[in-house]
Amino acid sequence: MDIVVTNGTVVTATETYEADIGIEKGKxxxxxxxxxxxxxxxxxGNYVFPGAIDVHTHFELPSMGTISADDFQTGSIAAACGGTxxxxxxxxxGKGESLHRALEIRLERAEGKVAIDYGFHVAIGDMTDEVMNVEMAELVEQGVASFKLYMAYKGTYMVDDETLFKSLLKAKELGALIIVHAENGDLLHYLINKHVAEGKKEPIWHARSHPPEAEAEAAGRAIILAALAEAPIYIAHVSAAQALEKVKGARDKGQPVLAETCPQYLLFNTEHYKLPNFEGAxxxxxxxxxxxxxxELLWQGLISGDLxxxxxxxxxxNFVGQKDRGRDDFSKIPSGMPGVETRVPLLYHFGVNEGRFSINRFVELVSTNPARLFxxxxxxxxxxxxxxxxxxxFDPxxxxxxxxxxxHMNVDYxxxxxxxxRGYPVLxxxxxxxxxxxxxxxxxxGAGQFLKRRRIAI
Ligand SMILES: [Zn+2]
Structure with a gap:
């Protein structure tokens, strides 16, 4: 063997056992x-887990006239430090752009900078005949096994139901998975404008402009369209218990509805928007x-398997220079927060240490299921x-x-x-x-490799 990892406790999604792991040629x-x-x-004295997989990141994402603070280098290094x-x-x-070009732009940005292995989902923002009849199939051949549709962000990435439905039909044919950002974009657009016009501009109004009903409605609509298309669907960042109910209801009937949540939704609540000194941003x-x-209802979803x-x-x-652009108007606060480095330790601490689920379920949630579904x-x-x-x-x-x-994340808070x-990766x-x-x-x-992902079988 080239390398042997000795004396550890090996943990997978299904087993926990003492064993040495022999490695040859990277396998x-x-x-x-x-x-x-x-x-x-x-x-x-330590656990040995499979490397964690984060299927939802936005490194150097242009957004609202600025760009997310982690580039592919700082972001992937931080991810590695946290066990991903x-x-x-x-x-x-973008509008008028081909899917190939969209992917190429991101591959070029990532080139030479990525420290861990990676892939891309391609988000469809302009559903042309070429996209539907040619490009989606070509991308699946190239190793892009998943496409995303935004039901929110009216005026930029939001798609209509026809586009979503066509995507579901095509993805089913190709063995690809459709991911949706499920929020009712028309409703959000109305509420944001209304609140800003009324002078309601503090960070809490961001939450009040994105009510849980808007998420539940969109999740429910996407699930119904997926059922009609007889296609699996994956709901990104489920945050509202009402949306989880839609997922659960469909799964109980045997529909292949899959869903994720994120640590911030498990651990924080709207009180955080009321922090003094604009910290809510x-x-x-x-x-x-x-x-x-x-x-707590989302934790229940992780325990039951609905998530x-x-x-x-x-x-x-950054809080200074980016988030503070919206000091006088919540709608100008760039939306998003850091997390790629902290996911694994947080989920271990609050999931396993606090007795919510087993260490095997933890591995399944952060590594095995992401690999399987994508x-x-x-x-x-x-x-x-x-x-x-x-x-x-991992030292518990x-x-x-x-x-x-x-x-290690490149952000000032x-x-x-x-x-x-308690519990952290040591190697x-x-x-x-x-x-x-x-x-x-x-x-x-630069050692990270672009991964050609397989068609899914769900
Ligand atoms: Zn996202």
Missing amino acids: IAALGRGLGGVETIDAQ TTFIDFADQ KYVISPPLREKGNG QVVSTDHCPF GLAPQKGTISIGSDADLVI RKEVRLSVENL SPYEHITV VMQRGRVIVKDGQFVGEV
Whole structure:
């Protein structure tokens, strides 16, 4: 063996056992006891998880006249430090642009900068005959197994129901997955304008302009269209319990509806918008944080299986110089927050340490299900012979305060500043190379590989 990770407790979505992991040419080549290798890494007393996968990031995303603060380099390094070895970002098609061009722009931006493996979902913003009849199929051939449709952001990326329905039909034919941002864009557009016109401009009005009903209505509509198209559908960043109810209702009837949530919706609520000194702007995200008590219902969704994935929607903007553009008007606050580095430790701490679910379910939510649903299994998302040696050695005793000075994300605040988690990655490997050691990135910028994702079978 080239490398052997010894004495660790291996954790997958289904099993927990003591074993050495033998690695050859970047792949897992043996699992067992007493393996010998050229190099040995001792994982005594620690867990060994498959590298985590974040299927929802927005690195260097142009938005509202600015750009998200993490580029592909800083963002992917931060991801690695938090135990994530693969991310899937987005390529958003503008009006008059081809899907190929949209993807090309993002691939060019990422080129030479990405420190971990990655892929892209392509967002359809302009559904032409060429997109429907030619491009979607070509992209699936190129390894893009998922497309996103925005039901919100009227005037930019929002699509009508005809576009969504056509996309669902085509995706079904191609074996691709449709992801929706489910909020009723017409309603949001009306409410935002109304509140701004009435002088209601504090950050709390962001939440009041994005009511949970707008999310539930759009999720329900998307689910019905998916049922008519007989296509699977994936609801991004479920934040409102009312939307989760729509997911659950469809799943109970056997419809292939899949959904994710994000740590911020599990842990925070609308009270954060009322923080003094405009600090509420740090939590302006879309969909917004919900009322107290809503988060516990989302945890229940993770426990029951109605939610299968925890992603981040990582889209950071600095408090000074970006978020503060909206000091006098919530509608000018760039929407999004950091999270790519903190997802794994937060979910372990609040999920496993607090007894909400098992360590196996935790691995399933952050790694195995994302790999399975987005065409990366079994190369990613598990520890088995032949899989990539993407491993996280995780010390369940290590305590880290998630303050801005302890994190690597390129943003001037941490939403989790006062939270100390117990359990943290101490070593991260990608394809057999150590890329993070003792909290520092030691990998190679540009070594991340673009992943051709398979068609899905749901
Ligand atoms: Zn997003």
